[in-house]
Amino acid sequence: MVISSKTLPDKTVERLSQYRRNLLICLAKGKQHIFSHEIAQLHHITPVQVRRDIMLIGYSGTLRKGYDVKELIDLIGKILDTDEGLRVGVIGVGNLGRSLIGYFNGKRSKLSIVAGFDANPDKVDKVYAGVHCYHFDKLSEIIARENISIGIITVPAEQAADVAEKLVIAGIKGILNFTPKPLNVSPHVYLQEYDMVTSLEKVAYFVKKQAGI
């Protein structure tokens, strides 16, 4: 099987995830086929882009019928998911952490939040939306035992660097950092950061531009 042997462009991976999300909704609605321009419209992009992405993963639709929704979902799954799925831990079970756990819980079958970690004794050994919260001291132990490969960091910014370091030592493979603190991790660990303030400032900038202020 040659499919997906080469690494896909960053942006394509993002869009595939988004396509799948909506394809699942289409499928639930009983829609069996979908055209590139329909997918495109949902995502505010061009049909060409959609076809190109789909080409890159080696799938073919049927002429004048479009893509088979179920087949496409399955193939995107083959690309994005691993067979046994990946296991995720959330470090910092505060407002954002709990909110993420609650949101995520039961969404994706192949990607599951299996543990929370917190330094506050009040939170330890509590269960949030079905996820057990462990003491931060047990990070390494639990990561190994539960076979966790991805960590989501939602501790206060001052703690983020320390948490990241311990995650790396514990053998984590990927980190999603929601704190505004920039992290330095070994290059073998895939790191992604998101800051909501940056998103909002970007919106503000373009609003300002549009208004000609």
Added chain:
Amino acid sequence: MVISSKTLPDKTVERLSQYRRNLLICLAKGKQHIFSHEIAQLHHITPVQVRRDIMLIGYSGTLRKGYDVKELIDLIGKILDTDEGLRVGVIGVGNLGRSLIGYFNGKRSKLSIVAGFDANPDKVDKVYAGVHCYHFDKLSEIIARENISIGIITVPAEQAADVAEKLVIAGIKGILNFTPKPLNVSPHVYLQEYDMVTSLEKVAYFVKKQAGI
């Protein structure tokens, strides 16, 4: 004043926001000058990129001394902020909405969350982290009265389209959508969407690739 008359590239705007965040921290620590390679390291990018971004906003550092932290912060402010600031409303004061309000509150002087909206009577007229929650029915009225130009959508996905439509009617200028529901808004409204699941799936994909699974 010619500065910033042309629209900056998307990515540059994002980075400027990030630079500022860390420059503020540097300033607080008493650091007065900073080199391009120092900024670069914080953000996992190259010094050239930093210099290029700074060039684009028309700022000049001093040779062998780097950039004046305070001046650079001020200039980025001139680019990203408006004089009187922009006012933001959060629609959906649930787990995520409250978490964002709490996080944002008192962070940025020029961008402030001034109102929450919710359809649940239990939440209406409560105050969350200093932000008054109004009934969703009052959306238009309050947006006009409070001069709100940006809306953050954190309602359940099924409600998102309706909320977006009403925001546009109410004259909002920019939307930050945290629901997984793709929205259609008038092209005059700047729309940005973020889905945490996509971020996580992207991390998972690259973890998978690295592992050679």
Added chain:
DNA sequence: ATAACATTGTTATTTTATTAACAAGTAACG
């Protein structure tokens, strides 16, 4: 049947973003 049309798949082109290259110039040091 045949023409007109719609839609895919793919290559070519354009645009945008990043990186490299290097001239210019200043601080620090002798």
Added chain:
DNA sequence: CGTTACTTGTTAATAAAATAACAATGTTAT
């Protein structure tokens, strides 16, 4: 003072992403 070393600013080159162009071909209408 003169030299060395470093850092900026900018142009040029490269890479990545998006768009356009269009051939191929199945479908529908006549």
